[in-house]
Amino acid sequence: MKKFDKKSLLLFVALGLLLSLSVAIIYLSLTTQPEPVESLGTIRLVVFCLLLPILIKYFLQLIIAPFYSIFEALGRLKYPPIEPLVTVLIPAWNEQVGIIKTLNSVLDAYYNNLEVIVINDGSTDKTHDLVTQFLSDYQHIQFCKPKIKYLRLPNGGKARALNQGLKFASGEIIITVDADSVMDKDTVTNLVKRFNDPKVGAVAGNVVIGNKKKPLAIIQQLEYLYGFFFKRADSVFNSVYIIGGAAAAYRKSVLKAVGGFDHQIITEDIEMSTRILAKGYKTRYAADAVVYTEGPADWTGLCNQRLRWKYGRILTFLKHRRLFFSNNKKHQPYLTFLILPLAVYAEFTLLLEGPLLLLFYGYTVFASDYFPLAFVIVLMSLIIGMQILFDSKRRFHANLLMLAPVAWIIFYIIDIVEFQALWRSLKRLIRRESLQWQRWVRAGVMN
Structure with a gap:
């Protein structure tokens, strides 16, 4: 014990x-x-x-x-007749601890039409060595498994890394996963099925704190459970405005239409989901698309993480201030008059x-x-x-x-x-x- x-x-x-x-x-x-x-x-x-x-x-x-569960039970969401090609982007900056575990979880997904792109954003640790060794071993057993592309870039930030990855992505649906996360086997499938409506531009997955053995991690586990539950209500109104990069899915055509990720805002994921809503697209939540992530292990790390989230969200609100109290028909009143x-x-x-x-x-x-x-x-x-x-x-x-x-x-x-x-x-x-x-x-x- x-x-x-x-x-x-x-x-x-x-x-x-x-x-x-x-x-x-x-x-x-x-x-x-x-x-x-x-x-x-x-x-x-x-x-x-x-x-x-x-x-x-x-x-x-x-x-x-x-009502989120009722809507799904009544068949609002149906599987597409053909599985679209999905590209999973894994941006990595000094992720030697978790990158291989993340890769294995993505490759084990119950989804046949898949490609993976790892973007090394100027890592100075052993990330490059681990990924190249993994790719060398993977080539011998690949056969019908997903294709993996590897980009090694000078450090330029997560938004730039994602935009570079998009240039090499062939998928109709783009999924982003952080390199400190582990994906459930059916997560890709459960994200993809929410794109049954062509107006759906992005879908949020269910992020769960996986390292729950220590007190601080348990606190974050409770916080995530509590906060993500309310995304169900936002999803009923197609108005999920916070779609975290640890478990996010986008329609590639929508990402191109809105201009890619913003380099100027440190929470590029929140800004992107808000911008997609501002352009009149729908966003949804997939409670059964689970991705386990690692929460900060000490108070300093947690405080700095929340500073980044808070500051990025404030900048996002300032950038998209016209979305507040908007009476434009393409915007949901639930979002513009209540949530924001x-x-x-x-x-x-x-x-x-x-x-x-x-x-x-x-x-x-x-x-x-x-x-x-x-x-x-x-x-x-x-x-x-x-x-x-x-x-x-x-x-x-x-x-x-x-x-x-x-x-x-x-x-x-x-x-x-x-x-x-x-x-x-x-x-x-x-x-x-x-x-x-x-x-x-x-x-x-x-x-």
Whole structure:
């Protein structure tokens, strides 16, 4: 049996204490009769009103999300009569730890009409040696297996690497996979079948944190499960605006029509999916197209990752600001009047979250009114349980069931990381500073 390190043991002790706290709060909410505190009650009402738009969005998405499965069960999505040629692009920059595992997972896909292009974006580690050795061995056993192309480029960034890969891609459908990820065998098939409508320009896969043995990874696993669930609702309205490069599929003709990936924005994947929507195409989500990825293994890596995501999304919003509240018939009102405006509003409330939480918990303690907090704990536990039940990898996520009662605390931890990313992003925006990719320690996606 593997021994826990001190940090892991400390985390599980803390979770046990938090679980006990959750039970105590629920008990107090059922047994304590609060004294009326009029002024504090008014403060809590103000806090509630500030959060109301976001709460409405989440409840709306929770109601709509189950219809995702109903839409598919009714046959909205049918397999194409012929399997189109699919090109999988694997951009790699210093990915010696995971590149071979990624390649093997793609080559093992249950899809016959496939080609693979590995783009080495100026790696300085052993990535080139590993790939060339793999290709040498692969040539002897290739036969009817997918063709692999290998591009070795000077370092120019992920967007440039992808655009170079597109020049050599023969596929009608382009799939991008990060070189620290592992693809399920039926992921390609499940992504392709969402392109049954010619207006579908891109499809997001279901990204799952694979290295779930350490506490920080488990936190990210819960966060990904929670966040990706809401893409089901966005997919019902063909309005998935965040399609991460770790599991993304595009119609090649659409990529060419919109001009390829943007070199200026560090989150080229988010910018691309937003630009595709701005051009009037549809985007969807494939919950059963699973790609396991490696989350940052330390807090510094996580904070820097979220800085990149946050800053890139802000730049994307500024570039596509005309999409907000657009009444153009080619745009979905769900996207332009709900999702995008509330994404910005959520960043505003994140800046105010500290004072808001102080007011909320101040009222809870002084008024001895624990019912709202107990409601949040119970509701969050039910939501996490429902999300695990609906997920195609419910057994993989079974470890998260024990975290459901304390998910409300875990999301506060994530909010702290998001807050620092937002604060640093705003400072960079004011100073007009650029942002480069950050290195972080890799251990392997399934380690």
